[in-house]
Amino acid sequence: MGMAPHGGASYPRAMSTLYEAVGGDATFRRLVDAFYTRVEADPILRPLFPPDLGPGKEWQYLFLTQYFGGPQRYMEQRGHPRLRMRHIPFTISPREANRWLQHMLAALDEVGIPEPYLGAMRNYFHQAAGAVIDAAEPERRAQATGQANLAGPDAGA
Ligand code: HEM
Numbered sequence: 409m410g411m412a413p414h415g416g417a418s419y420p421r422a423m424s425t426l427y428e429a430v431g432g433d434a435t436f437r438r439l440v441d442a443f444y445t446r447v448e449a450d451p452i453l454r455p456l457f458p459p460d461l462g463p464g465k466e467w468q469y470l471f472l473t474q475y476f477g478g479p480q481r482y483m484e485q486r487g488h489p490r491l492r493m494r495h496i497p498f499t500i501s502p503r504e505a506n507r508w509l510q511h512m513l514a515a516l517d518e519v520g521i522p523e524p525y526l527g528a529m530r531n532y533f534h535q536a537a538g539a540v541i542d543a544a545e546p547e548r549r550a551q552a553t554g555q556a557n558l559a560g561p562d563a564g565a
Contacts, residue, residue: 425477442515
């Protein structure tokens with residue numbers, strides 16, 4: 409898909425990325441569209457997002473394509489993802505994170521991502537959604553949920 413790192417040699421299929429395997433840019437566009445359509449209609453999540461959803465949608469698209477093995481466009485245009493830090497301004501309780509996750513899982517189904525990629529993406533979103541819950545207040549979150557801080561690697565790092 410034009411990004412061969414060593415000058416255009418064609419690699420065996422086994423070395424392709426999840427990004428390529430599920431259909432590249434077009435598939436991720438559909439995924440992000442399906443996800444944002446659900447966020448826009450969600451009375452609990454919509455107020456957390458700014459009036460203009462356009463820019464965030466584009467960052468989401470550039471981030472996810474990069475994260476799953478596509479071109480490093482997010483890094484070039486936005487810098488290191490640092491998703492936990494970027495979510496600190498929003499109050500994300502387990503309730504919000506769960507709704508976010510349900511919308512993303514529904515979007516994966518709508519787009520028709522096949523196994524084994526579906527399972528890999530679901531796992532990533534589960535883990536990453538846990539990582540942005542009250543990122544600024546891990547102790548309060550631990551008390552509220554009775555769980556240890558899910559810190560782990562910075563989501564998307
Ligand atoms: C799997 C977990 C998540 C991932 C991968 C993710 C990814 C992203 C990305 C890439 C951005 C754009 C960052 C930038 O400005 O460059 C973003 C922004 C944002 N995220 Fe998340 N996020 C996740 C979970 C959540 C959750 C659970 C919420 C809470 C409902 C949330 C709310 C937001 C909001 C409000 C923005 C700002 C959007 C805007 O400025 O238009 N995110 N997220």
